[in-house]
Amino acid sequence: MTDHAFTQLAFEMEGAVAVLTLDRPDKRNAVSGVLIREINAFFAAPPKEAKVVVLKGAGEHFCAGLDLSEHKERDVQEALEISRYWHKTTEMMQMGGLPIVAALKGAVIGGGLELAISAHVRVAEPSTFYALPEGRRGIFVGGGASMRVGRVIGFGRVVEMMLTGRSYDAEDGLRLGLSHYLVGEGGALAKAHALADQIAGNAPLANYMILQALPRIGEMSPAEGLFAEELATALTQTSADARAGMEAFLKKQAIRFDR
Numbered sequence: 001m002t003d004h005a006f007t008q009l010a011f012e013m014e015g016a017v018a019v020l021t022l023d024r025p026d027k028r029n030a031v032s033g034v035l036i037r038e039i040n041a042f043f044a045a046p047p048k049e050a051k052v053v054v055l056k057g058a059g060e061h062f063c064a065g066l067d068l069s070e071h072k073e074r075d076v077q078e079a080l081e082i083s084r085y086w087h088k089t090t091e092m093m094q095m096g097g098l099p100i101v102a103a104l105k106g107a108v109i110g111g112g113l114e115l116a117i118s119a120h121v122r123v124a125e126p127s128t129f130y131a132l133p134e135g136r137r138g139i140f141v142g143g144g145a146s147m148r149v150g151r152v153i154g155f156g157r158v159v160e161m162m163l164t165g166r167s168y169d170a171e172d173g174l175r176l177g178l179s180h181y182l183v184g185e186g187g188a189l190a191k192a193h194a195l196a197d198q199i200a201g202n203a204p205l206a207n208y209m210i211l212q213a214l215p216r217i218g219e220m221s222p223a224e225g226l227f228a229e230e231l232a233t234a235l236t237q238t239s240a241d242a243r244a245g246m247e248a249f250l251k252k253q254a255i256r257f258d259r
């Protein structure tokens with residue numbers, strides 16, 4: 001994977017953390033066809049040594065969404081395939097097994113919000129604002145916002161956001177769950193790295209269950225979900241890491257599972 005020659009995505013390893021930067025600051029990191037393919041390529045084959053991803057945007061904005069300059073007449077089949085490709089990409093982000101911590105600032109708009117909401121932890125700065133202007137541009141969300149943003153803030157708010165084109169500011173975003181942390185201006189990246197380091201130190205099986213079992217359990221009926229939770233807890237609690245983790249707690253010792 002590290003052999004990929006990315007042109008609109010910057011990538012570097014910092015220990016076990018893969019730092020991924022949407023890297024078109026002069027275009028506010030708008031997602032071109034090239035950029036979505038590069039994001040897809042990264043998550044399809046992430047570096048083996050990566051345990052966590054920190055995702056950020058270069059410059060003053062996280063991401064201004066779909067690159068509108070690439071809009072052209074398309075037939076239904078082509079448009080379906082582009083949306084499907086975004087769905088495959090964001091599915092790999094959410095369910096691919098690598099925890100993603102997003103550092104947000106400035107615009108988190110349209111497809112930018114669809115990328116951010118596919119991350120597992122979101123840290124925002126006061127400049128952050130969120131919008132789904134698709135309805136106002138004569139288009140529709142195509143990268144998973146209907147499902148993922150609706151699950152976080154409620155479908156009624158997504159309908160209202162899209163009808164009116166309103167933005168939520170950083171405070172609103174924190175209250176609604178669009179971000180999990182709101183830090184000072186310029187502080188999102190450091191906080192994202194601190195959280196990534198903490199996540200990298202968790203037991204791998206616990207992280208696996210958190211990422212793979214929890215979202216699926218959320219889609220199940222209560223009876224099925226509770227049964228799935230029994231299986232997930234039995235598998236994690238009987239692991240060697242669980243024994244070490246509980247022993248460390250009882251001895252009042254800190255423990256990391258990656259060293």
Ligand code: 1HE
Pocket residue numbers: 026027028030031061063064065066067068069086107109110111112114133134137140141142143
């Ligand atoms: C772009 C894009 C873009 C900026 N596609 N080129 N997204 C939107 O509707 C958001 C559109 N963008 C904006 O509202 C603003 O650009 C921002 C609030 C993000 C930033 O404002 P500002 O004043 O800092 O920058 P700017 O002067 O508006 O833009 C700087 C350059 O970036 C300019 O290009 P230049 O060649 O004239 O310098 C802009 O044209 C360019 N730029 N945003 C293309 N989005 C899977 S479906 C998802 C569907 C969607 O995402 S729809 C939402 C699209």
